[in-house]
Amino acid sequence: MTIDCDGQRTEKCNPNTDPYCQNQTAWSQSDGAPLNAELLPYVVVPGITSTWSHSGSGITGATVAAVVYQGRVAYAVVGDVGPGDAIGEGSYPLAKALGINPDPRTGGVSGRVVDHILFPGCGRARSRTVRTPPQWGRPPPRTSWRAARAVPVCG
Incomplete structure (x- = not known):
């Protein structure tokens, strides 16, 4: 997992701390401002390619995500879109919550x-x-992406 610090400029997320920092995120806060990668746990989904599309899969900004690393689970939202050939980016507080x-x-x-x-x-x-999002101490049971897609958890 790489750390994404795009969006609002903060003490921990700015061009001096992240040479790849961009001042926008694919989705914004309700006030129209870019997301704050220092405060909001979010994941980055790959951009649309010929093999996969986040929007075609029903994934958009604020889609709920559970991220699991070495027995820890942290909850986040989808907040940004990255390159189509990359997967596994997360914001500063998401990494911190996972012990990364x-x-x-x-x-x-x-x-x-x-x-x-x-x-x-x-x-x-x-x-x-x-x-x-809340953080619970136990990771969800392992499941495949297809199985997770089929679970009608939210309406």
């Missing part, structure tokens, strides 16, 4: 499995305040 070094320049993990489980239809983007 959140530094955008030197942090993240490679060569290890970080599971991202998204729940299409849960948390569809609409004008509302996005709050930090």
Whole structure:
């Protein structure tokens, strides 16, 4: 998992701390401002390619995600879109909640499995305040993406 610090400029997320920092996110807060990667746990979905489309899969901004790493689970929302050939980016507080070094320049993990489980239809983007999702101490049971898509958790 690499650390994404796009969006609002903050002490921990800015061009000095992250050389790839961008001042926008694919989705914004209810007030129209870009997301705050220092405060909001979010994941980045790959851009649309000929093999996969987040929008075609029912995934949009604020879709709920559970992220699992070494027995820890943290909840987040979909907040940004990255390159079509990359998967596994998360914001500063998401990394911190998972026990991953959140530094955008030197942090993240490679060569290890970080599971991202998204729940299409849960948390569809609409004008509302996005709050930090709760964190429970037990990861959900392992499931395939297809199985997770079929579970009617949200309406």
